[in-house]
Amino acid sequence: MAARRRGRRKALAVLIGVCVVLALVSYLAVRFIRSATPDECTAHGPDGTTVTLDLDQASHAATIAAVAHARGLPERAVTIALATAIQESKLRNLTYGDRDSLGLFQQRPSQGWGSPAQIRDPAYASGRFFDALVKVPDYLGLPLTEAAQQVQHSGYPEAYAQHEDMAATLADVLTGREGPALNCTVSGADPAPSDAGSGAAGAVSEAGGRVAAAVRREFGGAPAALPATGGNSVSYPIATDQTSTGWSLALWLVCHATELHATSVTFDGRRWSSTTADRGWTHTAPDPGRTGTLAVALG
Structure with missing residues (x-):
């Protein structure tokens, strides 16, 4: 009888130990998940x-x-x-x-x-x-x-x-009717493929060309991409009466930032960056020379 009680106590002790270990593992897992910033859009x-x-x-x-x-x-x-x-x-x-x-x-x-x-x-x-x-x-x-x-x-x-x-x-x-009403948290855009051999002045870079092609395919033929002045970037002129179109395209670019290797999108006095996504769309300094231009920088 005593041996049976000892056996039950031992089994209970083992069960309690297993529960403690599982609880600790669950706590650490939840803490780890919550400490990481999820890649998502709201x-x-x-x-x-x-x-x-x-x-x-x-x-x-x-x-x-x-x-x-x-x-x-x-x-x-x-x-x-x-x-x-x-x-x-x-x-x-x-x-x-x-x-x-x-x-x-x-x-x-x-x-x-x-x-x-x-x-x-x-x-x-x-x-x-x-x-x-x-x-x-x-x-x-x-x-x-x-x-x-x-x-x-x-x-x-x-x-x-x-x-x-x-x-x-x-x-x-x-x-685009609500402007910068969507923000995405992106842990970081992967580096764009090399643009070696495509550095001619005034030409859209190889990476920029891929972005422009993706925009044409999904978003339509207009607006057309402007020639880049250097580096990996693409710009689009947006008419003053087409602000919602500009925002629709800007949000499309943000939602596809990872696959397009986009590190920032700037439009209508606001800028989204993959490195500061938790801050949302921030105000940018006025640049009269680029009023009405949507610009996307590539990693």
Whole structure:
């Protein structure tokens, strides 16, 4: 009997020891996670609402808004597309899905949306979604879930509605209407590939050329990049009556900062930097010679 009690006490002591160790490990893990600055983007809506996404999600949301801009589509179209992508993939470029569904919108190659490689291209997938959306009669006047369902033909047609508020906040911000209302924390842009051999004066650098090409592909042909005066940078002239367009492009650049190797974006008297992202958009000193110019510096 005594031996049995000793055995129980020993087992209890071991159990307590294991619990203490697990608690310590959990504490250290949480402390480590909280001490690190997460790479994420937060959008601030005009009504005080906020939406926080990680950089992967934010880059896809910005791409959806950019493709809509390139096609001249209204903010409501962006809201419908974002709500759809949030429901279908949580703004992830998925490699899997129901049957052969893929990508942001879970489009199916077997249903004529494109090849698997095309569907997993966020810009292509967004364009195909908008191709279908604009064919829906009175899509701007329909409830969001009805407009989305006529494109998607989902088995859960009411599910899109639950994401409308979040999508509307993101659309409001990413279309540039609220100015610098989105800020991203980026731990640091990777160094851009070497520009060796491309240092001709007045030429857009090799890295800058890649940025300009990405902007043309997703955001549209205008505005055109200005020639760089030296170093890795790209600048865009923004007309005084196109401030929202300038902010939409600026936020697109920030959301894609990691892949574009962007270290700072400057526009309309504000500057975002990957090295001071926790400070948000800071005011810059007036530079009359660059009024109306959006500039992105590359690492």
